[in-house]
Amino acid sequence: MLNLESIVAGYGDAVALSDVSLEIAAGELVAVVGANGAGKTTLVNVIARLLPIRSGRLTWEGVDLGRLPPQALGDLGIALIPEGRRLFGAMSVEENLDMGCYRRSARAARDEGLERVYRMFPILRERRSQMAGTLSGGQQQMVAIGRALMARPRLLLIDEPSLGLAPSVVQQVFEVIRAVHAEGVSMLLIEQNVALALEVADRGYVLEGGSIVAAAAAADLLERPDIRAAYLGGA
Protein backbone atom coordinates (compact mmCIF):
# COMPACT_ATOMS: atom_id res chain seq x y z
CA MET A 1 0.00 0.00 0.00
CA LEU A 2 2.28 2.80 1.24
CA ASN A 3 5.95 2.40 0.42
CA LEU A 4 8.89 4.59 1.28
CA GLU A 5 12.20 3.61 -0.28
CA SER A 6 15.43 5.32 0.84
CA ILE A 7 13.74 8.68 1.45
CA VAL A 8 16.01 11.67 2.12
CA ALA A 9 14.46 15.01 3.15
CA GLY A 10 15.29 18.07 5.19
CA TYR A 11 15.05 21.79 5.75
CA GLY A 12 17.60 24.05 4.07
CA ASP A 13 21.04 22.55 4.66
CA ALA A 14 19.87 20.27 7.46
CA VAL A 15 19.04 16.67 6.65
CA ALA A 16 16.14 15.53 8.85
CA LEU A 17 15.55 12.11 7.27
CA SER A 18 18.35 10.06 5.78
CA ASP A 19 17.66 6.87 3.87
CA VAL A 20 14.33 6.01 5.48
CA SER A 21 12.48 2.96 4.16
CA LEU A 22 9.11 1.99 5.55
CA GLU A 23 5.94 0.25 4.46
CA ILE A 24 2.35 0.03 5.55
CA ALA A 25 0.20 -2.86 4.34
CA ALA A 26 -3.56 -2.58 3.76
CA GLY A 27 -5.41 -2.21 7.06
CA GLU A 28 -2.22 -2.08 9.07
CA LEU A 29 -1.57 0.32 11.97
CA VAL A 30 2.10 1.23 11.97
CA ALA A 31 3.62 3.28 14.76
CA VAL A 32 6.75 5.37 14.32
CA VAL A 33 8.26 6.21 17.67
CA GLY A 34 11.31 8.14 18.74
CA ALA A 35 12.54 11.09 20.74
CA ASN A 36 11.99 14.77 20.00
CA GLY A 37 13.86 15.80 16.88
CA ALA A 38 14.25 12.26 15.58
CA GLY A 39 12.47 13.29 12.36
CA LYS A 40 8.97 11.95 13.08
CA THR A 41 7.03 15.03 11.99
CA THR A 42 9.32 15.41 8.97
CA LEU A 43 8.30 11.90 7.97
CA VAL A 44 4.59 12.79 8.14
CA ASN A 45 5.14 16.03 6.23
CA VAL A 46 6.96 14.17 3.49
CA ILE A 47 4.13 11.66 3.09
CA ALA A 48 1.51 14.46 3.23
CA ARG A 49 3.51 16.22 0.47
CA LEU A 50 4.06 19.29 2.63
CA LEU A 51 7.84 18.88 2.36
CA PRO A 52 9.77 18.00 -0.83
CA ILE A 53 11.66 14.73 -1.15
CA ARG A 54 15.37 15.10 -1.97
CA SER A 55 15.81 11.52 -3.10
CA GLY A 56 14.10 8.17 -2.76
CA ARG A 57 10.70 6.90 -3.80
CA LEU A 58 7.27 7.37 -2.20
CA THR A 59 4.39 5.33 -3.57
CA TRP A 60 0.83 4.66 -2.47
CA GLU A 61 -1.13 1.84 -4.10
CA GLY A 62 1.41 1.93 -6.92
CA VAL A 63 1.03 5.68 -7.54
CA ASP A 64 4.20 7.77 -7.25
CA LEU A 65 3.38 10.56 -4.79
CA GLY A 66 6.77 12.21 -5.14
CA ARG A 67 5.67 14.95 -7.49
CA LEU A 68 2.06 15.44 -6.43
CA PRO A 69 0.88 18.58 -4.61
CA PRO A 70 -0.75 18.15 -1.17
CA GLN A 71 -4.19 18.90 -2.66
CA ALA A 72 -4.03 15.66 -4.63
CA LEU A 73 -3.75 13.32 -1.64
CA GLY A 74 -7.39 13.54 -0.56
CA ASP A 75 -8.53 12.10 -3.86
CA LEU A 76 -6.17 9.18 -3.31
CA GLY A 77 -7.73 8.44 0.09
CA ILE A 78 -5.07 9.91 2.38
CA ALA A 79 -5.96 12.26 5.26
CA LEU A 80 -3.86 14.03 7.86
CA ILE A 81 -4.32 14.71 11.56
CA PRO A 82 -1.49 17.21 11.99
CA GLU A 83 0.66 17.81 15.04
CA GLY A 84 -0.83 20.52 17.27
CA ARG A 85 -4.31 20.03 15.72
CA ARG A 86 -3.93 23.00 13.33
CA LEU A 87 -7.67 23.69 13.22
CA PHE A 88 -9.27 26.62 11.44
CA GLY A 89 -9.62 28.49 14.72
CA ALA A 90 -12.00 31.24 13.59
CA MET A 91 -14.42 28.75 12.07
CA SER A 92 -17.03 26.70 13.91
CA VAL A 93 -16.61 23.04 14.83
CA GLU A 94 -19.00 22.00 12.08
CA GLU A 95 -17.27 24.19 9.49
CA ASN A 96 -13.97 22.54 10.39
CA LEU A 97 -15.59 19.15 9.87
CA ASP A 98 -17.00 20.40 6.56
CA MET A 99 -13.49 21.19 5.40
CA GLY A 100 -12.71 17.49 5.88
CA CYS A 101 -15.21 16.63 3.13
CA TYR A 102 -14.25 19.55 0.88
CA ARG A 103 -13.34 17.21 -1.98
CA ARG A 104 -16.23 16.81 -4.37
CA SER A 105 -16.21 13.02 -4.03
CA ALA A 106 -16.51 13.24 -0.23
CA ARG A 107 -19.37 15.77 -0.10
CA ALA A 108 -22.12 13.28 -0.85
CA ALA A 109 -21.40 11.48 2.42
CA ARG A 110 -21.27 14.66 4.53
CA ASP A 111 -24.34 14.05 6.69
CA GLU A 112 -23.44 10.44 7.32
CA GLY A 113 -19.87 11.49 8.20
CA LEU A 114 -21.05 14.20 10.61
CA GLU A 115 -23.33 11.70 12.33
CA ARG A 116 -20.41 9.27 12.72
CA VAL A 117 -18.11 11.93 14.20
CA TYR A 118 -20.80 13.21 16.57
CA ARG A 119 -21.47 9.65 17.72
CA MET A 120 -17.76 9.18 18.45
CA PHE A 121 -17.45 12.52 20.23
CA PRO A 122 -20.89 13.58 21.58
CA ILE A 123 -19.39 16.77 23.05
CA LEU A 124 -18.71 18.04 19.53
CA ARG A 125 -22.41 17.84 18.70
CA GLU A 126 -23.10 20.21 21.61
CA ARG A 127 -20.29 22.51 20.52
CA ARG A 128 -20.99 22.35 16.78
CA SER A 129 -21.51 26.13 16.42
CA GLN A 130 -18.65 27.14 18.72
CA MET A 131 -15.44 28.60 17.24
CA ALA A 132 -12.88 25.78 17.13
CA GLY A 133 -10.17 28.06 18.54
CA THR A 134 -12.09 28.43 21.80
CA LEU A 135 -12.30 24.67 22.55
CA SER A 136 -10.12 22.86 25.07
CA GLY A 137 -7.06 21.00 23.77
CA GLY A 138 -8.80 17.64 24.00
CA GLN A 139 -11.89 18.84 22.15
CA GLN A 140 -9.67 20.39 19.49
CA GLN A 141 -7.96 17.04 19.01
CA MET A 142 -11.40 15.45 18.57
CA VAL A 143 -12.22 18.00 15.87
CA ALA A 144 -8.89 17.32 14.14
CA ILE A 145 -9.65 13.58 14.13
CA GLY A 146 -13.23 14.21 13.00
CA ARG A 147 -12.08 16.51 10.20
CA ALA A 148 -9.77 13.81 8.86
CA LEU A 149 -12.45 11.10 9.15
CA MET A 150 -14.90 13.27 7.16
CA ALA A 151 -12.57 12.74 4.20
CA ARG A 152 -13.30 8.95 4.41
CA PRO A 153 -9.61 8.08 4.20
CA ARG A 154 -8.10 4.69 3.51
CA LEU A 155 -4.82 5.89 5.01
CA LEU A 156 -4.76 8.14 8.06
CA LEU A 157 -1.59 10.00 9.04
CA ILE A 158 -1.72 10.84 12.75
CA ASP A 159 0.97 13.10 14.17
CA GLU A 160 1.42 13.19 17.98
CA PRO A 161 -2.26 12.86 18.95
CA SER A 162 -1.51 12.70 22.69
CA LEU A 163 0.60 15.87 22.80
CA GLY A 164 -0.51 18.18 25.61
CA LEU A 165 -3.69 16.25 26.45
CA ALA A 166 -5.00 15.13 29.84
CA PRO A 167 -4.62 11.35 30.41
CA SER A 168 -8.38 10.71 30.29
CA VAL A 169 -8.64 12.46 26.91
CA VAL A 170 -5.61 10.52 25.61
CA GLN A 171 -7.49 7.30 26.53
CA GLN A 172 -10.55 8.49 24.60
CA VAL A 173 -8.49 9.48 21.57
CA PHE A 174 -6.76 6.11 21.48
CA GLU A 175 -10.09 4.30 21.80
CA VAL A 176 -11.17 6.07 18.62
CA ILE A 177 -7.89 5.23 16.87
CA ARG A 178 -8.45 1.59 17.81
CA ALA A 179 -12.05 1.69 16.57
CA VAL A 180 -11.20 3.30 13.23
CA HIS A 181 -8.38 0.82 12.74
CA ALA A 182 -10.86 -1.99 13.39
CA GLU A 183 -12.91 -0.67 10.45
CA GLY A 184 -9.96 -1.45 8.20
CA VAL A 185 -8.37 1.98 7.78
CA SER A 186 -4.58 1.89 7.43
CA MET A 187 -2.73 4.22 9.77
CA LEU A 188 0.61 5.77 10.36
CA LEU A 189 0.78 6.81 13.99
CA ILE A 190 3.58 9.11 15.11
CA GLU A 191 3.88 9.20 18.89
CA GLN A 192 6.21 10.28 21.65
CA ASN A 193 4.32 8.11 24.09
CA VAL A 194 6.06 4.92 23.00
CA ALA A 195 4.24 2.46 25.26
CA LEU A 196 0.81 3.75 24.24
CA ALA A 197 1.65 3.73 20.53
CA LEU A 198 3.09 0.23 20.50
CA GLU A 199 0.09 -1.10 22.42
CA VAL A 200 -2.35 -0.18 19.63
CA ALA A 201 0.02 -0.74 16.67
CA ASP A 202 0.51 -3.87 14.60
CA ARG A 203 4.10 -3.00 13.76
CA GLY A 204 6.52 -0.33 14.88
CA TYR A 205 9.55 1.55 13.63
CA VAL A 206 12.01 3.34 15.87
CA LEU A 207 13.39 6.57 14.41
CA GLU A 208 16.61 8.00 15.78
CA GLY A 209 18.55 10.94 14.33
CA GLY A 210 16.65 10.72 11.06
CA SER A 211 17.21 6.99 10.48
CA ILE A 212 15.22 3.85 11.21
CA VAL A 213 17.13 1.95 13.90
CA ALA A 214 14.61 -0.80 14.59
CA ALA A 215 11.58 -2.30 12.86
CA ALA A 216 9.50 -5.19 14.19
CA ALA A 217 6.08 -6.31 15.33
CA ALA A 218 4.88 -3.83 17.96
CA ALA A 219 4.61 -6.52 20.65
CA ASP A 220 8.22 -7.60 20.00
CA LEU A 221 9.50 -4.01 20.19
CA LEU A 222 7.76 -3.61 23.55
CA GLU A 223 9.70 -6.60 24.84
CA ARG A 224 13.13 -5.53 23.64
CA PRO A 225 15.43 -4.51 26.52
CA ASP A 226 17.20 -1.75 24.53
CA ILE A 227 13.84 -0.15 23.55
CA ARG A 228 12.57 -0.44 27.10
CA ALA A 229 15.75 1.15 28.41
CA ALA A 230 15.68 4.02 25.91
CA TYR A 231 11.96 4.83 25.74
CA LEU A 232 10.07 3.10 28.50
CA GLY A 233 11.99 4.17 31.58
CA GLY A 234 14.01 0.95 31.62
CA ALA A 235 11.54 -1.06 33.72
Place this chain on the structure above:
Amino acid sequence: MPSSTLLAQSVLSGVFSGALYALMGLGISLAWGLLRIINLAHFAFVFLAGYLVYQCISVSGWSPTLVVVLALPLFFLLGVALQWLFARFSVDEFASLLVTFGLTIVIESLIQWIWTADVRRMETPLSTWSVKLGPLYVPVVEAILLLVTLAVVVAAWAWLRHTYVGKALRASAQNPVIAAAFGVSHRRLAFVLSGVAAATGALAGVFVAVGSPISPSQMFGSLGVVLAAVILGGLGNPLGLLAASILIGIAEALTMALTAPSWAPLVSFSLLIFILVLRPDRV
Protein backbone atom coordinates in the same frame (compact mmCIF):
# COMPACT_ATOMS: atom_id res chain seq x y z
CA MET B 1 -30.49 73.70 16.20
CA PRO B 2 -31.73 72.28 12.87
CA SER B 3 -35.27 70.96 12.65
CA SER B 4 -36.03 67.30 13.22
CA THR B 5 -37.04 66.94 9.58
CA LEU B 6 -33.62 68.19 8.49
CA LEU B 7 -31.92 65.80 10.90
CA ALA B 8 -34.02 62.88 9.66
CA GLN B 9 -33.21 63.82 6.07
CA SER B 10 -29.50 63.91 7.04
CA VAL B 11 -29.65 60.47 8.62
CA LEU B 12 -31.34 59.16 5.48
CA SER B 13 -28.70 60.63 3.19
CA GLY B 14 -26.06 59.23 5.57
CA VAL B 15 -27.55 55.77 5.14
CA PHE B 16 -27.37 56.19 1.36
CA SER B 17 -23.76 57.37 1.28
CA GLY B 18 -22.91 54.58 3.73
CA ALA B 19 -24.43 52.10 1.30
CA LEU B 20 -22.13 53.39 -1.44
CA TYR B 21 -19.11 53.13 0.89
CA ALA B 22 -20.05 49.53 1.61
CA LEU B 23 -20.49 48.65 -2.06
CA MET B 24 -17.15 50.31 -2.90
CA GLY B 25 -15.40 48.70 0.08
CA LEU B 26 -16.72 45.14 -0.29
CA GLY B 27 -14.11 44.10 -2.85
CA ILE B 28 -11.31 45.61 -0.78
CA SER B 29 -12.51 43.94 2.41
CA LEU B 30 -12.79 40.51 0.75
CA ALA B 31 -9.36 40.65 -0.92
CA TRP B 32 -7.65 42.04 2.17
CA GLY B 33 -9.26 39.62 4.60
CA LEU B 34 -9.11 36.45 2.53
CA LEU B 35 -6.18 36.93 0.15
CA ARG B 36 -4.09 39.36 2.24
CA ILE B 37 -4.01 41.73 -0.74
CA ILE B 38 -4.65 45.43 -0.10
CA ASN B 39 -6.04 46.41 -3.46
CA LEU B 40 -6.08 50.21 -3.75
CA ALA B 41 -6.61 49.78 -7.49
CA HIS B 42 -10.14 48.73 -6.58
CA PHE B 43 -10.99 52.46 -6.42
CA ALA B 44 -9.57 52.88 -9.92
CA PHE B 45 -11.71 49.94 -11.08
CA VAL B 46 -14.80 51.58 -9.56
CA PHE B 47 -14.14 54.82 -11.44
CA LEU B 48 -13.10 53.07 -14.63
CA ALA B 49 -16.42 51.23 -14.53
CA GLY B 50 -18.17 54.53 -13.81
CA TYR B 51 -16.63 56.20 -16.84
CA LEU B 52 -17.31 53.21 -19.09
CA VAL B 53 -20.94 53.24 -17.98
CA TYR B 54 -21.10 56.99 -18.64
CA GLN B 55 -19.54 56.52 -22.08
CA CYS B 56 -21.82 53.67 -23.13
CA ILE B 57 -25.08 55.08 -21.81
CA SER B 58 -24.76 58.87 -22.13
CA VAL B 59 -22.51 59.13 -25.16
CA SER B 60 -23.20 55.97 -27.17
CA GLY B 61 -26.77 55.55 -26.02
CA TRP B 62 -26.70 51.86 -25.09
CA SER B 63 -29.38 50.39 -22.85
CA PRO B 64 -28.40 50.64 -19.16
CA THR B 65 -29.35 47.02 -18.53
CA LEU B 66 -27.10 45.84 -21.33
CA VAL B 67 -24.22 47.94 -19.98
CA VAL B 68 -24.50 46.47 -16.48
CA VAL B 69 -24.80 42.95 -17.86
CA LEU B 70 -21.61 43.49 -19.89
CA ALA B 71 -19.67 45.38 -17.21
CA LEU B 72 -19.92 42.68 -14.53
CA PRO B 73 -18.22 39.84 -16.45
CA LEU B 74 -15.72 42.28 -17.95
CA PHE B 75 -14.59 43.45 -14.52
CA PHE B 76 -14.68 39.88 -13.21
CA LEU B 77 -12.05 39.09 -15.83
CA LEU B 78 -10.09 42.21 -14.91
CA GLY B 79 -10.03 41.02 -11.29
CA VAL B 80 -8.87 37.57 -12.36
CA ALA B 81 -6.09 39.15 -14.44
CA LEU B 82 -4.98 41.29 -11.50
CA GLN B 83 -4.83 38.25 -9.21
CA TRP B 84 -2.86 36.39 -11.87
CA LEU B 85 -0.27 39.19 -11.70
CA PHE B 86 -0.18 39.08 -7.89
CA ALA B 87 0.35 35.31 -7.96
CA ARG B 88 2.85 35.44 -10.83
CA PHE B 89 5.08 37.89 -8.95
CA SER B 90 4.31 36.53 -5.44
CA VAL B 91 3.14 39.95 -4.24
CA ASP B 92 2.77 40.05 -0.44
CA GLU B 93 0.46 42.22 1.65
CA PHE B 94 2.74 45.25 1.92
CA ALA B 95 3.97 45.10 -1.67
CA SER B 96 0.36 44.88 -2.85
CA LEU B 97 -0.31 48.26 -1.26
CA LEU B 98 2.52 49.87 -3.24
CA VAL B 99 1.85 48.06 -6.51
CA THR B 100 -1.87 48.81 -6.52
CA PHE B 101 -1.26 52.44 -5.57
CA GLY B 102 0.92 52.70 -8.68
CA LEU B 103 -1.76 50.97 -10.74
CA THR B 104 -4.35 53.45 -9.44
CA ILE B 105 -2.23 56.38 -10.65
CA VAL B 106 -1.87 54.71 -14.05
CA ILE B 107 -5.62 54.15 -14.42
CA GLU B 108 -6.34 57.68 -13.19
CA SER B 109 -4.03 59.09 -15.88
CA LEU B 110 -5.69 56.86 -18.45
CA ILE B 111 -9.12 58.17 -17.46
CA GLN B 112 -7.86 61.78 -17.61
CA TRP B 113 -6.37 61.14 -21.01
CA ILE B 114 -9.59 59.68 -22.44
CA TRP B 115 -12.25 61.71 -20.64
CA THR B 116 -10.19 64.76 -19.48
CA ALA B 117 -10.12 66.02 -15.90
CA ASP B 118 -13.44 67.87 -16.33
CA VAL B 119 -16.48 66.86 -14.36
CA ARG B 120 -18.81 64.59 -16.34
CA ARG B 121 -22.48 64.35 -15.64
CA MET B 122 -24.69 61.52 -16.71
CA GLU B 123 -28.20 62.50 -17.75
CA THR B 124 -30.69 59.80 -16.95
CA PRO B 125 -34.35 60.20 -16.06
CA LEU B 126 -33.53 58.39 -12.81
CA SER B 127 -31.02 60.94 -11.51
CA THR B 128 -33.56 63.65 -10.74
CA TRP B 129 -36.48 61.47 -9.76
CA SER B 130 -37.35 61.30 -6.10
CA VAL B 131 -40.39 60.25 -4.13
CA LYS B 132 -41.78 61.91 -1.04
CA LEU B 133 -42.04 59.66 2.00
CA GLY B 134 -43.87 61.66 4.70
CA PRO B 135 -41.76 64.76 5.22
CA LEU B 136 -38.68 63.15 3.61
CA TYR B 137 -37.43 63.12 0.05
CA VAL B 138 -36.06 59.78 -1.16
CA PRO B 139 -34.03 59.92 -4.39
CA VAL B 140 -34.94 56.82 -6.38
CA VAL B 141 -31.35 56.13 -7.49
CA GLU B 142 -30.19 56.11 -3.88
CA ALA B 143 -33.02 53.82 -2.84
CA ILE B 144 -32.01 51.40 -5.59
CA LEU B 145 -28.37 51.69 -4.47
CA LEU B 146 -29.36 50.79 -0.91
CA LEU B 147 -31.33 47.74 -2.05
CA VAL B 148 -28.56 46.55 -4.38
CA THR B 149 -25.94 47.01 -1.65
CA LEU B 150 -28.04 45.07 0.86
CA ALA B 151 -28.53 42.26 -1.64
CA VAL B 152 -24.84 42.09 -2.62
CA VAL B 153 -23.59 42.27 0.97
CA VAL B 154 -25.97 39.56 2.18
CA ALA B 155 -25.10 37.43 -0.85
CA ALA B 156 -21.37 37.82 -0.13
CA TRP B 157 -21.94 36.93 3.51
CA ALA B 158 -23.97 33.83 2.61
CA TRP B 159 -21.39 32.81 0.02
CA LEU B 160 -18.56 32.89 2.58
CA ARG B 161 -20.68 31.31 5.30
CA HIS B 162 -22.62 28.58 3.58
CA THR B 163 -20.80 27.37 0.48
CA TYR B 164 -17.80 25.07 0.24
CA VAL B 165 -15.94 27.70 -1.79
CA GLY B 166 -16.58 30.32 0.89
CA LYS B 167 -15.52 28.05 3.74
CA ALA B 168 -12.43 26.99 1.80
CA LEU B 169 -11.47 30.64 1.25
CA ARG B 170 -11.76 31.34 4.97
CA ALA B 171 -9.90 28.16 5.91
CA SER B 172 -7.13 28.98 3.45
CA ALA B 173 -6.79 32.50 4.85
CA GLN B 174 -6.28 31.02 8.32
CA ASN B 175 -4.04 28.10 7.48
CA PRO B 176 -3.11 27.66 3.81
CA VAL B 177 -0.96 24.56 4.35
CA ILE B 178 -3.60 22.54 6.19
CA ALA B 179 -6.35 23.77 3.86
CA ALA B 180 -4.25 22.50 0.95
CA ALA B 181 -3.91 19.13 2.68
CA PHE B 182 -7.72 18.89 2.58
CA GLY B 183 -7.83 19.62 -1.14
CA VAL B 184 -8.20 23.41 -1.20
CA SER B 185 -6.45 24.99 -4.17
CA HIS B 186 -5.90 28.51 -2.88
CA ARG B 187 -4.64 29.65 -6.28
CA ARG B 188 -7.87 28.77 -8.06
CA LEU B 189 -10.13 30.19 -5.36
CA ALA B 190 -8.10 33.42 -5.29
CA PHE B 191 -8.98 33.97 -8.96
CA VAL B 192 -12.68 33.54 -8.23
CA LEU B 193 -12.59 35.87 -5.22
CA SER B 194 -10.60 38.55 -7.02
CA GLY B 195 -13.02 38.39 -9.95
CA VAL B 196 -16.06 38.68 -7.68
CA ALA B 197 -14.41 41.59 -5.83
CA ALA B 198 -13.78 43.49 -9.08
CA ALA B 199 -17.35 42.81 -10.28
CA THR B 200 -18.78 44.34 -7.08
CA GLY B 201 -16.48 47.30 -7.77
CA ALA B 202 -18.01 47.66 -11.23
CA LEU B 203 -21.46 47.67 -9.65
CA ALA B 204 -20.32 50.45 -7.31
CA GLY B 205 -18.99 52.28 -10.37
CA VAL B 206 -22.45 52.25 -11.93
CA PHE B 207 -23.87 54.07 -8.91
CA VAL B 208 -20.92 56.47 -8.72
CA ALA B 209 -21.66 57.48 -12.32
CA VAL B 210 -25.45 57.58 -12.06
CA GLY B 211 -25.67 59.18 -8.66
CA SER B 212 -23.51 62.25 -9.07
CA PRO B 213 -21.15 64.05 -11.46
CA ILE B 214 -17.77 62.35 -11.64
CA SER B 215 -14.21 63.52 -12.12
CA PRO B 216 -11.01 61.42 -11.98
CA SER B 217 -9.65 63.03 -8.82
CA GLN B 218 -12.70 61.91 -6.77
CA MET B 219 -11.07 58.50 -6.76
CA PHE B 220 -8.82 59.59 -3.93
CA GLY B 221 -11.55 61.49 -2.12
CA SER B 222 -13.43 58.33 -1.22
CA LEU B 223 -10.32 56.25 -0.54
CA GLY B 224 -9.82 57.25 3.08
CA VAL B 225 -13.37 56.92 4.28
CA VAL B 226 -13.93 53.59 2.51
CA LEU B 227 -10.72 52.13 3.97
CA ALA B 228 -11.87 53.34 7.38
CA ALA B 229 -15.16 51.45 6.94
CA VAL B 230 -13.34 48.34 5.71
CA ILE B 231 -11.08 48.22 8.76
CA LEU B 232 -13.83 49.19 11.18
CA GLY B 233 -16.13 46.47 9.84
CA GLY B 234 -13.52 43.73 10.13
CA LEU B 235 -11.54 42.43 7.14
CA GLY B 236 -13.42 39.89 5.05
CA ASN B 237 -16.63 40.54 6.97
CA PRO B 238 -19.39 41.83 4.64
CA LEU B 239 -22.04 42.42 7.33
CA GLY B 240 -19.55 44.24 9.57
CA LEU B 241 -18.52 46.38 6.62
CA LEU B 242 -22.13 47.34 5.91
CA ALA B 243 -22.75 48.28 9.54
CA ALA B 244 -19.51 50.29 9.74
CA SER B 245 -20.21 52.05 6.43
CA ILE B 246 -23.69 53.12 7.42
CA LEU B 247 -22.45 54.22 10.84
CA ILE B 248 -19.78 56.39 9.20
CA GLY B 249 -22.24 57.67 6.58
CA ILE B 250 -24.72 58.78 9.25
CA ALA B 251 -21.98 60.30 11.43
CA GLU B 252 -20.68 62.28 8.46
CA ALA B 253 -24.12 63.48 7.40
CA LEU B 254 -25.01 64.60 10.91
CA THR B 255 -21.68 66.41 11.24
CA MET B 256 -22.40 68.21 7.98
CA ALA B 257 -25.88 69.21 9.13
CA LEU B 258 -24.80 70.32 12.59
CA THR B 259 -21.45 71.96 11.77
CA ALA B 260 -19.95 72.41 8.31
CA PRO B 261 -19.29 69.92 5.44
CA SER B 262 -15.53 70.37 5.85
CA TRP B 263 -15.68 68.65 9.25
CA ALA B 264 -17.11 65.42 7.84
CA PRO B 265 -13.82 63.61 7.05
CA LEU B 266 -12.70 64.26 10.62
CA VAL B 267 -15.49 62.03 11.89
CA SER B 268 -14.61 58.92 9.91
CA PHE B 269 -10.92 59.17 10.71
CA SER B 270 -11.48 59.92 14.40
CA LEU B 271 -13.66 56.82 14.52
CA LEU B 272 -10.97 54.80 12.76
CA ILE B 273 -8.16 55.97 15.05
CA PHE B 274 -10.35 55.42 18.09
CA ILE B 275 -11.12 51.85 17.04
CA LEU B 276 -7.50 51.06 16.16
CA VAL B 277 -6.36 52.28 19.57
CA LEU B 278 -8.95 50.09 21.29
CA ARG B 279 -8.72 47.08 18.97
CA PRO B 280 -5.36 47.03 17.14
CA ASP B 281 -5.97 43.40 16.18
CA ARG B 282 -8.59 44.40 13.59
CA VAL B 283 -5.97 44.64 10.86
